[in-house]
Amino acid sequence: MTFRYLPMTDQDKKEMLETIGIETTEDLFQDIPEEVRFNGRLQIEEALSEPQLVKEMGRLAALNKNTKDHASFLGAGVYDHYTPSIVNHMLLRSEFYTAYTPYQPEISQGELQAIFEFQTMICELTGMDVANSSMYDGGTSLAEAGLLSAAQTRRKKIVVSKSVHPESRAVLHTYAKGQHLEVVEVDTEDGVTSLNALRAEVDEQTACVIVQYPNFFGQIEPLKDIEEIVHSAKGMFVVSSNPLALGALTPPGKFGADIVVGDAQPFGIAQGFGGPHCGYFAVTTKLMRKVPGRLVGQTVDEDGKRGFVLTLQAREQHIRRDKATSNICSNQALNALAASIAMTALGKQGVKEVAHQNIQKAHYAKKVLEEKGFKTAFTGPFFNEFVIELKCTAKEVNAKLLESGIIGGYDLGLSYSELKNHMLLAVTEMRTKEEIDQLANVLEGLACVQNISH
């Protein structure tokens, strides 16, 4: 069988074997000991032609309920947002997506400049001095912020609020185990970090306090008070932020954050069943030389022309090996590019407008649901997500919603035992008034929620 990705002909092969001076290609594999040579045929599926492949993959894709055909109110860290058409067109410029890491700057100026622009935009949104070129995602970025804080302060205790995304906290626990760090989770009160509980935990052993803003419930954390608590104990203040929310909210940098992390998925990156997304990592100048991952810097060439290079590489694994601050190598460069294009398209005005539409629509949804008699869980200010109480499981409710073409919210009972039968709803700019009204009407009509207190 011939394969369209393999150009070698029999004639080519013959000539090459002659040049090498051997009879068959098998001779090239004689260094693999006989006992470990694989002489069978791999038991994997047979090759498919392109049309067959498209059909089979299309069949698998069609088995999934997607957010193009359904109105989605599911957020919890991954959101359905407006992606300008140009994002995909530019991403498919194959000089970007088929390139390696820009270690040869003379032929990688496009990628390097795009990432330099990404770093600038992340700094603008977060209010920080320095941003790196990307991390795997918000969760691992948060975990690395914990490790960096511990290394910087030489302290062993990481304090994290329970209002931080449960999966990010889970990742943090795994990373911390490797470094023998202690992770302490702090309770919430009315949907935000309990300041009393936080005060009780933060001490001279605390490397950092990690909170999320807006938090997992959509609520706006009192960063001002939290900053005082963590800095008075000389710990690092780490804030995980949805960067789109920062189009409307005061950036964590203004509240004295030392490290701001998060995921740029809301900017032009598909939900894609959870990945690949795009972690970001931003710090104060003081921590510039401790940042994990790649950094792009501006410089000049021999003729004095402006150009860009990967810089401060002495921090990284390929130079420092076992002394590196992090083992990250591959990052999410292409998704950082996607986020850059989307942030550019939105621009100064758009990022503000989209963020404000999220606030408005989510508040409208909450109001409509309250008018229908639903109880909302928390009273504080929020961005584009809020929590409602149900009289039955979120799973049952979601199954019903799906019949009406709606993907419902996140079942909080899965991560918070005290929030059984609570649903986290996200309302982005993509949801129309009609869809929000329909959500409210369908929910109201469900037998299992009719007995809700009025």
Add this chain to the structure above:
Amino acid sequence: MRTEHQSLIFELSKPGRVGYSIPELDVPEINVESIIPSDYLRTEEADLPEVSELQIVRHYTALSNRNHGVDSGFYPLGSCTMKYNPKINEDVARFPGFAHIHPLQDEETVQGAMEMMYRLQTSLAEITGMDEVTLQPAAGAHGEWTGLMMIRAYHEANGDFNRTKVIVPDSAHGTNPASATVAGFESITVKSDERGLVDLEDLKRVVDQDVAALMLTNPNTLGLFEEHILEMAKIVHEAGGKLYYDGANANAILGFARPGDMGFDVVHLNLHKTFTGPHGGGGPGSGPVGVKEDLIPFLPKPVLVKEDDLYKFEYDRPQSIGRVKPFYGNFGINVRAFTYIMTMGPDGLRQVSENAVLNANYMMRRLEPHFDLPFTQHCKHEFVLSGRRQKKLGVRTLDIAKRLLDFGYHPPTIYFPLSVEEAIMIEPTETESKETLDEFIEKMIQISKEAEETPELVQEAPHTTVVRRLDEATAARKPILKYMKQV
């Protein structure tokens, strides 16, 4: 490639321009100050660019023209497996049923995605000879750390808390020792012998009761197969350690050998290398990890299982190391890899490695008269030359790499592995034609002549790129890491 100056997007900005379009707000507007305390409402706008749609398109098109990808030309970057990235993979990954699904939807609504993942992890287990595979790690280094955390959990579950060391060869990728450190181990280097393989005597010397694992790339970063792999496995296993396979070079052995059959206990693969990722300018990748049966309980959770005809994420895994990433890995990259595996099938994958190895050996033999070849045995998918002959003429390996830019090539990996002086590491991959290899070989020969006759031509290269050599020292000494508006 174009040479004209390209402004930063911020320099193209002018107040009042927009590049987006969303509907007017269709719900009754409330005063935001009545719902969010003023301290938390942004007063100073984020200074993002203000540009029109065409300006954006021109900007990124111009940037792409200042970048070299596999589609632009030959990319023989050793250890990076810069093979062709099939277009169909990109199409499939963008199917709405893959791109626009949420990771927290009810499992019944994403059975197609879960089936894809299940079939991929099953295929990868077969290809590597392992018992079970997790798709959760986001990239190779992430997979390394995941594997090491599992090895640690395994030892600790056996009441063995004193295994503090991970052994890595001197030729290993930098991620290996870095991952060991992040996983809480101390890394110990084992030397290579004069044939470029792990020195068995030195291995015996460093292996003791403190060893948690040996990390090995096979073929190694010199492109050489570790022939004594079974003896090495025996040494490590007898001391109670585990064997970790770094799959960075898996493109050499598909269908010819499987890490699981060589005695490896844990394997990671770089789907963006061997399985056509693509590389994306540095990522995203995907770094699935395969394990042997005794390590299955420690896999990161959730674990994807099939029960009757239903796919499920299993969370009740008491011995699991926990999560290593939110959700289920870089799903979009996994879709591409599965599409590729389905394109090639068992015979195609074997042919991939056969052709990759043949291409590398052909290039090596043709370049051998012109450059020093420190290790002369047959190579696998890549080989390492030394530029020390040219260095004596005042032309360094860096210069040779820069001169290749003038001919439209991405240079090979240089100065790695560290064990070879003036290293030039070449990996052609199987997707390149003989004509492409021949043209590149001719240019390499030409450069070796230039080194003798007109060394300054090489020393001052590149001559044709959009920028010339960049001042990296100043970039690091006085870092400028973001755009600052001129005032």
